[in-house]
Amino acid sequence: MILIIMQNSEITTNEVIRWLIVMNKRFIRIHEDELFEIKTYQKRIYLESDKNKFFLDEISGLWHRRGGLKFKRTKYAHPEINHYMNETQFWIEDYVLKIQSQPSGWFCQQQNFLS
Numbered sequence: 001m002i003l004i005i006m007q008n009s010e011i012t013t014n015e016v017i018r019w020l021i022v023m024n025k026r027f028i029r030i031h032e033d034e035l036f037e038i039k040t041y042q043k044r045i046y047l048e049s050d051k052n053k054f055f056l057d058e059i060s061g062l063w064h065r066r067g068g069l070k071f072k073r074t075k076y077a078h079p080e081i082n083h084y085m086n087e088t089q090f091w092i093e094d095y096v097l098k099i100q101s102q103p104s105g106w107f108c109q110q111q112n113f114l115s
Contacts, residue, residue: 001054002027005064013065028054030069037072038092045092056096069096 002020006013008031020027034049046055047069071093076082 001025001058002061002063003054003059004029005032005062005069006030007032007065010065013063016063016065028052032068032070035070035072037074038089047096056092069093 002025004013004017004027006029013029017027017029030049030052034051036047036049039046039048041055044055044057046053071089073089074085076085
């Protein structure tokens with residue numbers, strides 16, 4: 001599945017989406033104003049906002065156009081749990097943001113998705 005990250009006002013991404021539909025490719029479109037929470041289910045990591053939910057291991061490509069992912073920070077009552085969860089969340093955020101920092105379409109090319 002292709003992850004599309006975009007600004008709310010970005011309309012050129014619609015052309016990419018039309019192409020993906022014609023090519024019968026699965027995609028999920030997220031907007032810059034979405035606030036994601038990192039969660040797990042049966043040892044799988046997924047991101048969830050009010051509008052979208054997707055498992056990281058289902059993402060095979062990335063298209064981003066002037067947008068970015070924002071993450072919710074949850075505070076836990078117990079200090080040790082809070083420290084552990086924030087550290088874990090940092091590593092996941094870092095992974096996602098490093099992928100996002102590549103030129104648009106880079107991840108697709110690395111996965112031979114565009115060939």
